[in-house]
Amino acid sequence: MLSYELIxxxxxxxxxxxxxxxxxxSHHFSARLGFPLLFKCENLQRTGAFKIRGALNFMTSQSRExxxxxxxxxxxxxxxxxxxxxxxxxxxxxxxxxxEQTPLLKVFETRDLGAEVILTGRNFDExxxxxxxxxGERGMLFVHPFDDPLVMAGQGTIGLEILEELxxxxxxxxxxxxxxxxxxxxxxxxxxxxxxxxxxxxxVAAPSLHYSLKHGAILESPVKATLADGIAVKKPxxxxxxxxxxLVDDSVLVEEEEIALAIVALLERTKLLVExxxxxxxxxxxxxxxxxxxxxxxxxxxxGNTDVKTIATVVERGLLAAGRYLKLxxxxxxxxGSLARLAADIAATRSNIFHITHERRSLTxxxxxxxxxxxxxxxxxEHIRKVIEELGVKGYLLSAPx
Numbered sequence: 001m002l003s004y005e006l007i008x009x010x011x012x013x014x015x016x017x018x019x020x021x022x023x024x025x026s027h028h029f030s031a032r033l034g035f036p037l038l039f040k041c042e043n044l045q046r047t048g049a050f051k052i053r054g055a056l057n058f059m060t061s062q063s064r065e066x067x068x069x070x071x072x073x074x075x076x077x078x079x080x081x082x083x084x085x086x087x088x089x090x091x092x093x094x095x096x097x098x099x100e101q102t103p104l105l106k107v108f109e110t111r112d113l114g115a116e117v118i119l120t121g122r123n124f125d126e127x128x129x130x131x132x133x134x135x136g137e138r139g140m141l142f143v144h145p146f147d148d149p150l151v152m153a154g155q156g157t158i159g160l161e162i163l164e165e166l167x168x169x170x171x172x173x174x175x176x177x178x179x180x181x182x183x184x185x186x187x188x189x190x191x192x193x194x195x196x197x198x199x200x201x202x203x204v205a206a207p208s209l210h211y212s213l214k215h216g217a218i219l220e221s222p223v224k225a226t227l228a229d230g231i232a233v234k235k236p237x238x239x240x241x242x243x244x245x246x247l248v249d250d251s252v253l254v255e256e257e258e259i260a261l262a263i264v265a266l267l268e269r270t271k272l273l274v275e276x277x278x279x280x281x282x283x284x285x286x287x288x289x290x291x292x293x294x295x296x297x298x299x300x301x302x303x304g305n306t307d308v309k310t311i312a313t314v315v316e317r318g319l320l321a322a323g324r325y326l327k328l329x330x331x332x333x334x335x336x337g338s339l340a341r342l343a344a345d346i347a348a349t350r351s352n353i354f355h356i357t358h359e360r361r362s363l364t365x366x367x368x369x370x371x372x373x374x375x376x377x378x379x380x381x382e383h384i385r386k387v388i389e390e391l392g393v394k395g396y397l398l399s400a401p402x
Contacts (some may be wrong), residue, residue: 007156043304047081057154077106084113098331105307146180147237153200156184160298170295172280177231186247204329230277257321264318323381
């Protein structure tokens with residue numbers, strides 16, 4: 001059973017084995033939101049996420065006999081690297097079941113740490129069932145990603161670190177999947193600072209805790225594709241849920257576009273690379289999801305493991321959501337100089353052509369017409385309206401790309 005004493009023991013056990021991550025104040029976001037905002041940067045942790053704390057605390061608490069045949073687990077990525085790192089440190093074998101759509105960076109880094117990776121299932125829950133089925137066959141020790149007291153205690157050391165550096169903290173926002181992180185942090189914080197407000201944040205694509213708390217019982221929610229793949233879990237843990245029900249003060253949901261915007265904002269304003277699951281906390285604040293916020297507030301950035309392909313997609317999506325990126329289809333007369341005039345008219349709007357495709361041979365085009373697909377860099381929603389208005393006044397036929 002999770003207790004404050006168990007978290008204190010974990011803190012001593014992990015003191016020289018994990019990074020004490022930075023608590024960074026953000027002047028930009030503090031001014032924008034109207035209260036002091038700080039980031040607890042677990043994206044800078046060894047293995048790039050908080051999960052190393054729980055995995056290492058669990059495994060270093062076991063006997064050599066229990067670890068003799070190795071460990072096995074399921075993970076959407078970050079727990080996998082935590083377990084693989086701990087297994088390498090303790091020189092024991094590790095087998096990790098991961099969903100087929102896990103970002104490649106997380107797969108490669110887990111394998112680089114020496115673990116055997118098996119890709120199976122469409123999501124974490126399917127990978128989890130496969131891992132539990134293989135547990136007995138292999139005779140390995142299962143390391144639960146969140147629903148174990150020792151794992152929760154390891155994650156709870158984050159709460160101790162926040163209080164040591166910021167004893168007058170008023171609010172802590174925590175990303176939630178299965179609940180191991182927030183259960184540990186809430187237990188650590190509420191023991192000595194019961195007035196601190198603990199706020200759970202999930203994606204609307206995986207809202208299991210939000211609806212479970214509303215109904216007072218564990219509910220399973222369908223999981224959709226989400227940028228926050230690290231917290232895409234169908235239901236809270238049996239052990240984590242009672243703790244969350246007792247200690248979590250509020251639960252909020254954020255949209256996919258809001259997560260993308262938060263990732264881009266963190267890159268631009270703080271120079272921090274944060275994955276979708278880690279950025280949900282800032283997304284909640286930027287979009288007014290948490291009413292009544294006052295006093296010093298901490299956003300827990302739980303991880304930063306994302307690959308280049310995902311970053312490119314997220315940045316484009318974030319720029320679209322922010323109104324700084326416009327895609328247009330323009331129909332032109334197929335005459336010499338038509339494309340040059342279009343480019344000059346776009347330049348006059350002070351927008352920048354990022355990408356252009358000129359199609360003159362298409363069965364869908366009337367004779368004597370051509371099609372131009374444009375991707376423009378803009379300064380925001382008002383600038384987009386001006387660009388469309390000015391091009392329309394000049395007689396261009398505009399539409400969204402098909």
